[in-house]
Amino acid sequence: MLNALEIITTVTVGLMVGVEFSVAFVINPILSALPDDSNQSARSHGGRMLGAVMPVWYIGSLVLVAVWAVAGRHHAGAGLVVTAGALLILSVVMSLLLLVPINDQGKTWTAETRPADWKEQMSRWDRYHYARVAVIVAAFTLLVAALA
Incomplete structure (x- = not known):
């Protein structure tokens, strides 16, 4: 049972990492190369879409890691799992304090309503996202590593 939990948790977190890595290093650079109206419109749409999905994914991943940490507390690698959980907590805190406030504004913007500094705000979001x-x-x- 623990093995199944370990695999499900690792795959779930790995897929989340893949999506976020793709946003940082593939999607946003593509969007940034588009004309301003298309760039901003696509970022707003992405903010709405991923803004609805990612909180569930982050919290779900954290819950799975917490269950793994408790269920596997007497197994090798338990410290690594606990540390991974602490890092996921940090990522949620970073999201709530740094990224969500910018995303909540950006997802409502249109070409007519976006602020003059929208590119600077998106650049700041990108920097925070790289850290996350x-x-x-x-x-x-x-x-x-805990699986090994």
Whole structure:
């Protein structure tokens, strides 16, 4: 049973990391190369779509890691799982304090309503997102190491 939990948790966190990595290093650079109206419109749409899905994914991943940490507390790698959980908590805190406030504004913008500094706000969101990606990649790496 623990093995199934470990696999499900690792795959779930790994897929989340893949999506967030893709946003940071594939999707947003593509969007940034588009004309301003298309760039901003696509970012707003992405903010609405991923803004609805990612909180469930982050919290679900954290819950799975917490269950793994408790269920596997007497097994090798338990410390790695707990540390991965702490990093996922940090990623949620970063999201709530840094990224969500910008995303909540950006997802409502249109070409007519966006502020003059919208590019600077998106650039700040991108920088925070890079840091969050680093944190969740580290958490994922610890989970994989805990399996070994």
